Amino acid sequence: MTVPEDIYEITNPKDISSLKRALVNRLIYSIGKDPVETQERDWFFALAYVVRDLLTLRWMESMRRYYLQDAKRVYYLSMEFLIGRALGNSLLNIGCYDEFKLVLEDVGLDLEELAETEEEAALGNGGLGRLAACYLDSLATLRLPGFGYGIHYDYGMFSQRIEDGYQIEHPENWLRYGNPWEFPRPDVLYRVQFRGHVVECPNADGKRRYRWIDTEDVMAMAYDIPVPGYGGETVNNLRLWAAKASRDFELKYFNEGNYIKAVEEKTQSENLSKVLYPDDTTQMGRELRLKQEYFFVSASLQDILKKFRIDQRDFSDLPQEVAIQLNDTHPSVAIPELMRILLDEHQVPWDDAWAITVRTFSYTNHTLLPEALEVWSVRLFEELLPRHLQIIYEINHRFLTEVGERFPGDMGLIQRVSIIDEERGKRVRMAHLAIIGSHKVNGVAALHTRLMRTTIFRDFARIFPDRFVSITNGITPRRWLNQANRGLAKLITETIGPGWVTDLERLRQLAAMADEAEFRARFRAVKSANKQHLASLIAKRLNIGIDPASLFDVQIKRMHEYKRQLLNLLHVITRYNRLRAGLSQDMVPRTVIFGGKAAPGYHAAKLVIKLINDVSKVIGRDSTVAGLLKVVFVPDYNVSRAMEIMPAVELSEQISTAGMEASGTGNMKMAVNGAITIGTLDGANIEIREKVGEKNIFIFGHTAEQLDEMRRGGYDAWRFYYDNEELKLALDMISTGYFSPDEQDRFKPLIDSLLREGDRFAILADYESYIACQEEVDRLYLDSETWTRKAILNVAHSGWFSSDRAVREYAERIWNTPI
Numbered sequence: 053m054t055v056p057e058d059i060y061e062i063t064n065p066k067d068i069s070s071l072k073r074a075l076v077n078r079l080i081y082s083i084g085k086d087p088v089e090t091q092e093r094d095w096f097f098a099l100a101y102v103v104r105d106l107l108t109l110r111w112m113e114s115m116r117r118y119y120l121q122d123a124k125r126v127y128y129l130s131m132e133f134l135i136g137r138a139l140g141n142s143l144l145n146i147g148c149y150d151e152f153k154l155v156l157e158d159v160g161l162d163l164e165e166l167a168e169t170e171e172e173a174a175l176g177n178g179g180l181g182r183l184a185a186c187y188l189d190s191l192a193t194l195r196l197p198g199f200g201y202g203i204h205y206d207y208g209m210f211s212q213r214i215e216d217g218y219q220i221e222h223p224e225n226w227l228r229y230g231n232p233w234e235f236p237r238p239d240v241l242y243r244v245q246f247r248g249h250v251v252e253c254p255n256a257d258g259k260r261r262y263r264w265i266d267t268e269d270v271m272a273m274a275y276d277i278p279v280p281g282y283g284g285e286t287v288n289n290l291r292l293w294a295a296k297a298s299r300d301f302e303l304k305y306f307n308e309g310n311y312i313k314a315v316e317e318k319t320q321s322e323n324l325s326k327v328l329y330p331d332d333t334t335q336m337g338r339e340l341r342l343k344q345e346y347f348f349v350s351a352s353l354q355d356i357l358k359k360f361r362i363d364q365r366d367f368s369d370l371p372q373e374v375a376i377q378l379n380d381t382h383p384s385v386a387i388p389e390l391m392r393i394l395l396d397e398h399q400v401p402w403d404d405a406w407a408i409t410v411r412t413f414s415y416t417n418h419t420l421l422p423e424a425l426e427v428w429s430v431r432l433f434e435e436l437l438p439r440h441l442q443i444i445y446e447i448n449h450r451f452l453t454e455v456g457e458r459f460p461g462d463m464g465l466i467q468r469v470s471i472i473d474e475e476r477g478k479r480v481r482m483a484h485l486a487i488i489g490s491h492k493v494n495g496v497a498a499l500h501t502r503l504m505r506t507t508i509f510r511d512f513a514r515i516f517p518d519r520f521v522s523i524t525n526g527i528t529p530r531r532w533l534n535q536a537n538r539g540l541a542k543l544i545t546e547t548i549g550p551g552w553v554t555d556l557e558r559l560r561q562l563a564a565m566a567d568e569a570e571f572r573a574r575f576r577a578v579k580s581a582n583k584q585h586l587a588s589l590i591a592k593r594l595n596i597g598i599d600p601a602s603l604f605d606v607q608i609k610r611m612h613e614y615k616r617q618l619l620n621l622l623h624v625i626t627r628y629n630r631l632r633a634g635l636s637q638d639m640v641p642r643t644v645i646f647g648g649k650a651a652p653g654y655h656a657a658k659l660v661i662k663l664i665n666d667v668s669k670v671i672g673r674d675s676t677v678a679g680l681l682k683v684v685f686v687p688d689y690n691v692s693r694a695m696e697i698m699p700a701v702e703l704s705e706q707i708s709t710a711g712m713e714a715s716g717t718g719n720m721k722m723a724v725n726g727a728i729t730i731g732t733l734d735g736a737n738i739e740i741r742e743k744v745g746e747k748n749i750f751i752f753g754h755t756a757e758q759l760d761e762m763r764r765g766g767y768d769a770w771r772f773y774y775d776n777e778e779l780k781l782a783l784d785m786i787s788t789g790y791f792s793p794d795e796q797d798r799f800k801p802l803i804d805s806l807l808r809e810g811d812r813f814a815i816l817a818d819y820e821s822y823i824a825c826q827e828e829v830d831r832l833y834l835d836s837e838t839w840t841r842k843a844i845l846n847v848a849h850s851g852w853f854s855s856d857r858a859v860r861e862y863a864e865r866i867w868n869t870p871i
């Protein structure tokens with residue numbers, strides 16, 4: 053049926069009175085509240101429903117357009133989508149922000165305040181999940197048929213509270229009041245099998261056939277979340293799967309008359325999508341995690357193939373019609389799963405099935421850290437996914453035979469590239485599976501890809517020289533500049549027009565403005581207003597006063613040893629000591645802001661949080677440094693906090709050990725918001741330096757190669773300690789309880805890791821050049837015109853870091869869906 057035009061409630065989204073009518077209608081008919089007796093949350097929900105209505109129409113139009121164009125679909129499979137709040141972003145993307153602001157004012161409400169009642173969708177840990185969300189925004193903005201698939205976790209990232217300086221985790225029930233953006237689809241339901249066993253069936257044509265039987269099944273139910281592109285023309289879809297008990301499962305026990313057992317089993321299978329694993333840096337090797345991975349992969353592939361309309365097509369067309377991007381190895385069980393479907397359910401011959409599979413998949417690697425690379429014990433695999441293990445063995449056998457033929461006699465090579473690691477009790481190396489089963493493997497920054505090719509995946513780069521590509525990450529300018537920093541967005545639009553929102557390279561036009569005193573003054577005024585705003589939020593929420601005129605020096609990211617928050621603290625302590633020694637003349641007043649969550653089981657990272665808070669307390673109480681130095685830990689760092697802090701940052705701390713941060717994306721967000729980076733030659737910092745120019749960034753520390761060489765020659769931690777008086781003093785203060793008089797050896801484990809356990813993250817090696825670099829920062833900050841000039845140049849040259857550029861590169865170089 054065609055939809056009659058007059059069915060739409062809002063025919064013109066610029067017509068304030070129709071928006072208001074729609075809003076009040078939703079409040080009454082969807083929320084069931086009398087407008088005279090409402091809470092803010094009711095209005096939020098009513099508004100969200102009106103906005104969702106506007107999105108829904110465009111969404112249906114987009115789907116129809118894709119269908120008619122028979123466009124190639126891109127599916128982004130990710131265990132994490134760190135979306136954040138949706139209201140402000142949706143309103144800006146569909147161009148109705150100001151109109152709704154007026155409507156709300158009319159009923160006595162403030163849009164910004166209302167937006168804060170939204171629970172944030174924190175379905176991710178950090179960079180990887182946020183990247184997925186940025187890419188969805190770009191896919192829709194670029195009008196590409198790109199769809200996300202993930203898990204509908206009941207509990208996303210935990211919320212962090214700080215009690216007595218320690219991190220305490222609290223479950224975050226973001227669905228407590230429901231999610232107004234999503235459409236539950238009880239009719240979109242797929243069976244996902246687990247366990248059971250495999251039987252070989254005789255086939256009429258004499259070929260072997262396998263059946264996976266006696267499985268324990270869980271159902272996957274879809275929830276759809278519309279993803280609006282900028283301009284509102286295209287709205288794509290994010291489909292998240294929630295686990296539901298299968299009817300068979302329940303019936304088995306109900307029929308036995310065991311009602312309680314049936315309900316218990318039901319709850320257990322539904323637990324599958326209950327909670328996000330809150331750790332992105334270590335591999336957890338837990339059964340539930342592998343089940344989550346297969347659960348969402350299986351449901352997504354069934355859905356993808358259904359949309360591919362296999363009844364009308366040949367499987368050999370799949371790679372022309374469908375591209376599937378694996379966000380890290382987490383969804384890489386999709387490779388044997390597609391093989392299983394092709395082989396067992398559709399009797400496609402192995403070689404054809406394999407060619408289809410490899411051409412369909414591509415894999416993004418996000419880390420070189422060995423502890424984060426996924427491996428699964430063969431035993432667990434066999435228990436949960438017996439047929440997949442068989443297929444993996446067969447993939448491996450064929451691959452190793454080929455390698456053996458191409459590189460005869462190299463047994464070491466065979467062992468190193470095998471999917472099965474035989475050394476530590478037989479394990480499946482998921483990265484090897486992902487590389488072998490994909491036609492492209494991408495790293496997320498130039499250095500990262502180079503190191504991937506030359507270190508951990510060196511052998512694969514030799515075997516598949518054309519498979520590895522580098523696509524540097526990007527961030528969406530819609531959320532991270534247009535929405536988060538309204539002041540700067542306005543200034544930019546007034547200066548160069550509004551086109552930058554979808555063509556961020558246009559920021560380049562601001563470069564010339566850096567030399568104009570008047571523009572610098574306006575730019576400074578925006579930064580200053582943003583700093584004041586942040587200062588007022590910190591005062592309101594934490595009851596801490598910070599000086600908006602001080603230099604805002606910020607490190608906000610996950611807490612991890614390789615990110616080196618501890619190095620930052622060593623600078624803070626050194627600075628404190630210098631100030632106490634009366635050496636304040638060369639130093640500018642600073643506010644050092646930290647924020648970030650530690651994985652609940654990561655003791656070292658949690659201890660660093662405590663140390664930050666203890667140092668903050670001591671410095672805060674010392675009147676000799678009042679007005680000169682302050683340390684603040686902002687609790688519960690998340691997307692919303694990031695959006696508040698980014699616009700106010702002046703100095704962006706990107707100080708990871710060279711070679712360890714795959715890319716980083718916070719570095720890009722801060723640069724585009726006019727911060728100057730202090731960083732190592734690591735991840736995307738290198739490209740930031742290239743783009744903004746080396747005079748407009750502070751680089752310090754050893755390179756990845758230098759650290760490698762240093763390690764090979766024997767790393768002498770004590771030498772750094774004895775050679776530098778100030779470093780020695782700072783470390784001694786920490787280890788002797790200066791900051792923890794109530795428990796003197798509280799921080800001994802941190803100091804031991806540096807001095808006695810080899811300083812894996814080279815904090816001591818980089819201390820001296822970091823301190824020297826920080827001195828340069830002070831000198832530059834004293835010259836506020838030059839500082840502002842450099843800050844403007846950072847904005848002007850950050851255009852390349854737009855996720856639109858990154859997604860275009862994926863489209864051209866990997867998905868073969870050029871725009």
Ligand code: RUG
Pocket residue numbers: 178179180181183332333380418419424496525713714715716717735
């Ligand atoms: O640590 C990396 C970041 O450097 C990177 O910017 C981000 C997006 O590519 O991914 C992060 N990451 C790595 N998140 N999880 C992992 C390990 O699986």
